Amino acid sequence: MAEPVDVPIAYLELQVERPPVLTNLDPIPKDLGRMGAALGLADNATTGGFMGHEYSLAETVVPAGGDWLDAARAVLAESRILVVNAPAEAILALADLPEAQGALIFNASAEDEALREADCRANLLHTMPSYAMRADALMQFLVSRRWTDLVMITGQRDPDRAFAQALRDSATKFGARIRAEKEWDMSSDMRRNIGQEFPLFTQDFPSHHVMLAADETNDFAPYLEFHAWEPRPVAGSAGARPDAWSDRVEAYGAAQLQLRFKRLADRPMGAVDYAAWAAVRSVGEAVTRTGTADPADLRDYILGDEFELAAFKGAAITYRDWNGQMRQPIPIATRTALVAMAPMPGFLHQVSTLDTMGRDRPETECTAFD
Template sequence: ADCRANLLHTIPSDAMRTDALAQFLVQRRWTDVALISGAHPRDTAFADALRASIAKFRLRLVGESDWVFDADMRRNASAEVPLFTQDFKEHDVLLLADEIGDFGRYVVYNTWLPRPVAGSEELVPQAWAPVVEQWGAAQLQSRFEELSGREMQSEDYAAWAAIRSIGEAVTRTGSAEAATLRDYIFSDAFELAGFKGSPLSFRAWNGQLRQPIPIVTDRAVVATAPLEGFHHQGNELDTLGRDAPETACTAFGG
C-alpha cells in the first residue's frame, strides 16, 4: 500500500519466492508442512509470506514454533533440536524462516522426524544463485566473477537487471528522459533477456519485475518456478507473487 510510482523492483518479493516453493511442494505432493520462524523482522516477513503461500496453494500448516534459543548451538544442536521439533504433528517438509542465517544450519539433520528442510535453508527459492547455469547464465556468472572476484548472488542479479532494464530502454527509445524510459519499460514492447529461460517484464500494477524463481540447494538447481501445471490467464509468471487483484498498491493506477 506504500508503493511509489517512481520505484520499480528487480529483486523478487518474499511472496514470489514463497509461492515458487509452494508450487514445488504441491507438485511433489508434500502437502503437510511445519514451520520454525526466527525473531528478526526479515524472518517475520518471510514467515508471513510462507503462511500466505501455504493458504494460496492449499497446503496444510500442521504446526509452527518460534526459534527460542539464545545460546551457541554449535555443541548443543544434536541434543536440543530433536526435543524442540518432536511435538510437530506428522509432516512432509519442515519450513524455516531464517533469512539472516541465524539458526537454520543447526536444524538440518537434527530434527525429530527425518524430513526435508526448505525455505531459508537447504531447499531455497532465490532470485539467483551461483548454481544457475542454464540459458546462458553460466556466461553471466563467469563474467561477474571475473570482474568482482566472487560469486553472483541475488542482490547482484537484481542490480544487474535494474541497470540492464534502463540500458535496454535507452537503446530502444533513443531517449534519456525518465518519463520516456518509464513508459517504454511498462509497454508491451519491453522484454528483458534475463538468463532465466523466459523474457522478463514489469508488472503494471506494482512495478515488480516478473521473473522465474530458481529453487536451489548449495550444489544444484532443483526446479525453476513457475512449474508446469500452474496456469494464469495472462502471464504464467504472475502465478508467483501478488497478482493484480491481490495488490494493495494504487500508485500505478491499478
C-alpha cells in the first residue's frame, strides 16, 4: 500500500485596482483564479484518494494596498507550494523572500516576459503563457492565412504596451508587417462617441489585412469591429484573441472540463482559472509519480523529461527547463467560436513545436535554471 502523503497547497492572490469597465454585461469575476485552483484540487483528490495522498488548499486574498509580503510570509509558514495570482512585481518580491527559498511557486496570472527572462527565479514556474507566446500564436495564424499586412492600435497602460511590443517582435519573427500604428487616447468616452470617433481615427491607415488591438483592459478594443474605416478583421486583445484558455474550446475532452467548472463556479472558465487549475494539477501529477510532497523533488520532476500533464488542449503539457514556463497550445478564439489552436501546422521545431511560441532556449536571458 502506498505511503500516505499530505500535500498542502496555498492559493495566494493580490487584488488590484481595476479601471472602470465599459459595460456591466462583461463583469470581471471576483473569484477569477480561485475557482480554477479549487477545480484542480478536486481533480487531484480523485486520484489521490486511491493512493493515500491528502490534498488541501488554503486561500489567502490580500486586498489592494494590503501588506503583501507580510501575508506571503504567513502563507509560506504553512505551505511550501504556492499558486499565485498577482502582478509581476508582487510575484517577484514574493519569490525573493528568504522564506520562499526552496519553495515551489506557480505564477498563474502575470504575462510579463521579464519574469521568464532576466528576472526569472529558480523557485518560480509559470502556467500562464507570456505575452510573447500569445503574440506568436496569433502571428502564426495570420501568416498561415497569408494575412501579413497589419495595422495596430495600442492602449496607454503598461499591459497594452507590453502586448504591443510582443506583437511587433512576433511580426518580425514570422515575416508579417505592421504597416502603421496609432495610440488610442483613453480620455474618450467610447460608449458615446464610438460611431463618430473610430471611423475618423482609422481613416488614414494604409491598406491592410487585419487590424491588431493591444488593449489588455478592454478600454476600446471590443468596439473596433464594424466601426473602423475599412471592414477588416480585428485580432489581438479583441476579435480573434489568443489566450491561455477560452470557453469556446470543446475538443480534446475540454467540453467535460468546461462543464465541471461551470457546475463549480456558475460561470465560464477564464484564462487565470485555467492557469491556476494547471498549476494545482501539475502538483498532483508530480505527487502521484514521485510519492512525495517535497517542493524540491516536485520541481525537479516537473522540469524533467518524464513529466506530462493531460490538459485538454490536444498535446501533452510539459515545462521548459530553462525558465520554468509551461509549454502549451494557445487557443485563438472569438467570443462565439474557436478560430485555431496554435502552434499552426508548418511551424516546425527541432524539439517541440510548442517551443515555436515564446522565447526559445538559445534566446533566453534566464540563468537561474542553469
